[in-house]
Amino acid sequence: MLAPRGAARLAELEQHLRDGASLDDARRNLRDQGVPAEETAALLTQAELRAKARAKFGEAAAHLLFTPAGLEQATRSVVAEAHAQRFAAAGCRVVGDLGCGIGAESLALQAAGIDARPVEINPFTAAVAERNLGVPVWAGDAERFPLDELDGVFLDPARRTAGHRDTRRITRPGDYSPGLDFAFGLAERLPTGVKLGPGFDRGLIPDDAEAQWVSVDGQLVETGLWFGRLARPGVRRSALVLRPREEETGTHELNAAADAPDVDVRDLGDYLYEPDGAVIRARLIGELADRIGAGMLGEGIAYLTADTPHRTPFAAGFRILERLPAGEKPLRRALAARGIGRLEIKKRGVPIDPAELRRRLRLSGPNGGTLILTRARGRHVALLAERLSG
Structure with a gap:
């Protein structure tokens, strides 16, 4: 593919795939042209890498070559x-x-x-x-x-x-x-x-x-x-x-000129904010909290809470709908009573595997929501919430 012949074959292969051919169709087509198996594998791999590369490079991926590790x-x-x-x-x-x-x-x-x-x-x-x-x-x-x-x-x-x-x-x-x-x-x-x-x-x-x-x-x-x-x-x-x-x-x-100190812990408000990972790693949660008038939900817990909604690119916002039982069995009954069949599970500061918990909750129903499992003032809490748009 570094040579003109390989580049031409790659362009032909990608056009074949854009026209609706499957990878198996493309492989057979290359074999019928007498392309060696090793070269066929390289061409198909490159086509797959270019498709995957669009997430990083956009349309420019169509003009670049890649290795899997690269x-x-x-x-x-x-x-x-x-x-x-x-x-x-x-x-x-x-x-x-x-x-x-x-x-x-x-x-x-x-x-x-x-x-x-x-x-x-x-x-x-x-x-x-x-x-x-x-x-x-x-x-x-x-x-x-x-x-x-x-x-x-x-x-x-x-x-x-x-x-x-x-x-x-x-x-x-x-x-x-x-x-x-x-x-x-x-x-x-x-x-x-x-x-x-x-x-x-x-x-x-x-x-x-x-x-x-x-x-x-x-x-x-x-x-x-x-x-x-x-x-x-x-x-x-x-x-x-x-x-x-x-x-x-x-x-x-x-x-900031240095790590921002965390703000004080406060009682749970009507809204909860999950800072972006870049904000957390930069230790600028306190800076964000000052901007949106929020307090820490718990000591060492990277959630903020406030009484009013704020639009910010530095955190995902949630409106707290209600506080549910933190125990697994009563939590399962509460979700079933509300017809929650689609559930996003978020957690911080609690030893829970969200995928395993989802299986055990046996969710069923037409409604959806977000379940936030964390600690507020040192106590385990389960919060049913909805994401804020924007």
Whole structure:
């Protein structure tokens, strides 16, 4: 597929699938053309990867090549665009993409008018990135890449084992590639951005970094660390909430100079708010609570409660309909009496498996709702609620 013949066959295969052919039909068609089995498998895999990649890359996925591991680890285009805008705002013009994978970050840098210098240690992945980017990719160890011409660097350290499929997550930051010591050392020399997993140990965040947690459509996707002039003055904690399907900007951000202290615990009000994962990880729940006039539902519980409804992109809102019995048997009877057959189950601070509880509740009926299981002032509560629109 890196050669013209393979690219042409892939285009023909995808058109066949768009015309309504099944994968089995497409496989038979390729076999009838005399395409070898190994090449057929590669073509079908690539077509499936492109279809899956639309969730991250939109229509641009139709013009890119992927590996299974490369797609899994690639930055979503909307997040990569936010990264590139930060480099552009900082005046960076030549940026090293150290650990570029299939090229997602470099694509966004190019679109922002920045000269991206991609680096990838895996030769095959480097070839895929070169095809996607249309520029040479330096195939080698990022720690040996010359930095002389760069005025900024971005690192996405590999957090999975080597390979193109069936990779395993690396849990120890010391085993990342490039290593964190190298990444943080670069930050002392050049404006540097480092993409890390959303659960990255906060104790390892350098004091001079701006730490930004990013969520996309409610899914927490990364921790970004920014150094030098890429870090904004007075900002050390940030929650970036991206909702690309919103009609307006779809970009919302909470910033603070440090972790925000939690607000006081208060009695349950008529409304409950579940902060976005980026807000929780950034420890900006107190900042959000001040904005919407809410209090903590319980000590150490990431739910807020208020007496009035508020529209906010930083939390999902619920109107409390009633308080139900917390015990499983009386809860089952209460739900049955209300004809609840469709139930969203949310929980915090209670040792319950929602899927297993749903099975045991034996739900039946025409009505729906949200069941929130948590602790309020230290006591277990079961709340029947409905989501606030918008």
